[in-house]
Amino acid sequence: MTITSEEELERLKAIGRICAIARDTMASALEPGMTTRELDDIGRKVLDDHGARSAPEVTYQFPGATCISVNEEVAHGIPGSRVINAGDLVNIDVSAEKDGIFADTGASYIVPPGATRRLEKLCSDGKKAMWSGIRAVRTGGRMADIGDAIGKFAGTNGYTLIRNLASHGIGHGLHDEPGEIPTWPDRSERRRIGEGLVFTVEPFLSLGGRMAEEKSMDDPWTLVSVPPAPCVQYEHTIVATRRGAVVVTLAA
Numbered sequence: 001m002t003i004t005s006e007e008e009l010e011r012l013k014a015i016g017r018i019c020a021i022a023r024d025t026m027a028s029a030l031e032p033g034m035t036t037r038e039l040d041d042i043g044r045k046v047l048d049d050h051g052a053r054s055a056p057e058v059t060y061q062f063p064g065a066t067c068i069s070v071n072e073e074v075a076h077g078i079p080g081s082r083v084i085n086a087g088d089l090v091n092i093d094v095s096a097e098k099d100g101i102f103a104d105t106g107a108s109y110i111v112p113p114g115a116t117r118r119l120e121k122l123c124s125d126g127k128k129a130m131w132s133g134i135r136a137v138r139t140g141g142r143m144a145d146i147g148d149a150i151g152k153f154a155g156t157n158g159y160t161l162i163r164n165l166a167s168h169g170i171g172h173g174l175h176d177e178p179g180e181i182p183t184w185p186d187r188s189e190r191r192r193i194g195e196g197l198v199f200t201v202e203p204f205l206s207l208g209g210r211m212a213e214e215k216s217m218d219d220p221w222t223l224v225s226v227p228p229a230p231c232v233q234y235e236h237t238i239v240a241t242r243r244g245a246v247v248v249t250l251a252a
Contacts, residue, residue, distance in 0.1 A: 001171020003196035016103040016248030022046040022094045032086040036068040040079030055095035055174040067093040074212045076221045087114030105249035108232035126205045126232035133201040137245035144189040150203045151185035162204035171198040193240045202235030
């Protein structure tokens, strides 16, 4: 999607804020003993209360309002009976639609108490990796600058990146033009960033993981790291401008 009017921008900001509120409300509710379904119900209520619809449900008939991935799971975890424990690494990914416009956001959290320094640093650096990519966004700039910036941060700090889960265009649909955008260095990426282009920036930073694959034949949704390793994802929906990226998935 490319923003063509102030009215479109306001609709994008509105659904972006709703997604952010759902993400943050779910994160605040995280506690040992709750199930991922109970956590998903909290996110669903926020979306319902704001007149928004779950994007994965309406687009792909995903069996949940949000994606909740725990420990070995990298992305697209199905909410269900899994019990969340202290010290677990939980990713919350919220995407939704309102008034014909979609937004997407995500973040990883360690359930207190019991956080290890290793995972705390991974989470802290996961945010930094995302922001390094966001800072590389500028109208007329190279799309490859995003992956180059994230790759430089990851390499300098001893991390790997999951290389088959990319950022993506968003707006008129959950996955919109310009399609997938690599969040790792990719010499084949030669596109330029257009004014008003809307897309996500969402690196998957890992302590050794390089790819994501299906968890099991019985679960076509949930993805795990290959090789097995802790992984975090942080994601914002942004609009490209001449002055840089405008982030729309902030709660305030």
